[in-house]
Amino acid sequence: MTDSPITLADGIAAVLSDARGESVTVGDVHRLTGGASRQVWSVEAFDADGGPLPVVLRRDPPGHGDAQRMRAEAACLRAAAAAGVPVPQVLASGDAAPGIDAPYLLMNRVDGESIPRRLQRDPELTTARSELAEQMGYVLGLIHLSDVAEVAMLDSADPLDAIEAMYREFDEPRPAVEVGLRWLRDHRPSARPKALVHGDFRMGNLLVDRTGIRGVLDWELAHLGDPIEDLGWLCVRAWRFGAELPVGGVGTREQLVDGYERATGTRPSDAELHWWEAYGTLRWLVLSRFQAQRHFGGEEFSLELASIGRRVCESEYDVLLALGLLEDPGDDPEPRSAATTVHDRPATTEIVDLVAATLTDEIAQALGDDHERQRYLLRICVNLLRIAGREISAGDDAANTVRDRLREVGCDTEADLATRIRSGAVDYDDVAVRVAVSDAVLARLRVANPRHLIP
CATH class of the missing domain: 3.30.200.20 (Phosphorylase Kinase; domain 1)
Known part of the structure; x- marks a missing residue:
């Protein structure tokens, strides 16, 4: 026995x-x-x-x-x-x-709400929400006043060097990343004294009730560094979750730095905050690719991690947007004639739509509230199916257009353009280069998540 x-x-x-x-x-x-x-x-x-x-x-x-x-x-x-x-x-x-x-x-366990969309919309949190951006700045100030001697074991490497090194390990040159790296190197502000940096202070990692912030969670990315990194990270577009206001979708940058000044007596400049917001956007791009690689590299089988790979283009778009380098390439090219097929209906795209709708409207509803994680994974499955459907519908038109844009700047592939931006062989601020980079990012985003595009 x-x-x-x-x-x-x-x-x-x-x-x-x-x-x-x-x-x-x-x-x-x-x-x-x-x-x-x-x-x-x-x-x-x-x-x-x-x-x-x-x-x-x-x-x-x-x-x-x-x-x-x-x-x-x-x-x-x-x-x-x-x-x-x-x-x-x-x-x-x-x-x-x-x-x-x-x-x-x-x-x-600390009581409070953490789901961003509820924090942005729940009527019971209206009063707390009106003061949340200022309070987030104040709490960040307290974090940065923590005794660094108690956390001396934390990493203190240069953050821009670290994120570039992580990106290089993928051996996957991306023009939008190279543009971001060069801009950040060219415009870097003076460093502040090192402080405890939370590293992931944002909506989703805070517990909030009617009185305000009750708990700061998820310290796994904490390190020693420039404290304004945390403020810039909080302003990254990904953490607005579709809302317009720049600080977590609930407040303004002015409210954020007001709270920070109340706690620390210091106030970052607009240029300083913008640099760290741009850095944070690029950082999220690279971290997203890193998360996906944990699945694709065989380290850990995970539907969640794999799906993040299709969100990298959201951050590519946000990087170009934050730097003022996004170019509208104009109207989409005229679609080519639909290819004939020997297959009966439902067509491939119709199959995807049918399965996605059934999973959403029937199977998800049948699971009930006691299967929260299963419903969460089901939503990911539905989203991936719809991405596949949009990619099938898009056909080769977008890829052909991107290829033409690359040839206009003397490149055969995006990797070739990325390498030339890195070396300085082409100017990332050149309009033709900006169009080529933007067109490739937009082609990916229209398939992966068209709702992320700014109207």
Whole structure:
């Protein structure tokens, strides 16, 4: 007779019991949506008297752990708490534990809303929303006042060098990235003294209720660097989630820096904030490609990670937009005559539409609210199907147009143009170059996510 394997719930109960010095029992444990790089689990725990202990587990995917980063995340939470930042309390952390089987962090669960679209629209959050941009600036100021001696283990490499090195590892030259890198090198502001930088302070990583920010989450990208990086990252278009206002879709840049000045007594210039916003946009582009590579490189099979690969063109578009280098290539070329086919209907595009509609209108509805993660994955499947349908419908016309634009600047491929921008052989501000770069990005975006285009 063999012993029963230790479950995740058993492992959490043992760790919490040891940390609290009393017996802790664990009931329901379920994984929450999101968490493409780290898993997030909701834990129903009870103390020795049966009192509730709302707990959240963050852990690396088993077999893909980074213990050093998890230790650093725990240190950041403790340092930020000491500086007055609203963060969850660290209950326990470790490199591994039986049943948990990966580097982990156990925290108390903080109540509040984190879903960006609800934060942008919920009538009950109207008052908090009106003050949220200023409050985000203030909380960022508190983070940057944290004692850096407590987080000395964090990376302090030059951020632009680091993101360029990550991009080069893909060996996938992209003209929009090369344009962004050259512009950032040409316009870099003077550096500020290094501070604790959260690295991913944005809508989605904040818990908010009617009183304002209750918790700052997801410190896995924290590092030591220029504090204005966090403010620029918050202004990146991706974190507006379709809304117009530049700070998370809820406020203005002026409100953000007002709050920051209230906390720190310093105020970044418009040019400084713009540079870090442009950097953040390029950074998200490269990080998106990195996330997708975890799937395509065979490190981790993941529908979520794979789907991010089709979102890279959104950031290419946003980079050109932020730098004022996006060129409208004019009207789309006249579509070629539809090819004849020997196949019966439904045609390929009709099959995609039928399957997507059925998954959305019938199967997703049948799952119900108790299958939250399954519904989330189903939405990703539907989105990928619709991307495939748009790509089939687009045919070769866009690719042929991009090829013609590249030839106008003496290049055969986008990789060739990227290499020439990098070397300085062509000027990225030349109108013909801008058109060639923009046309390729727009061709990808019209297929991947046409709603991302600014009307």
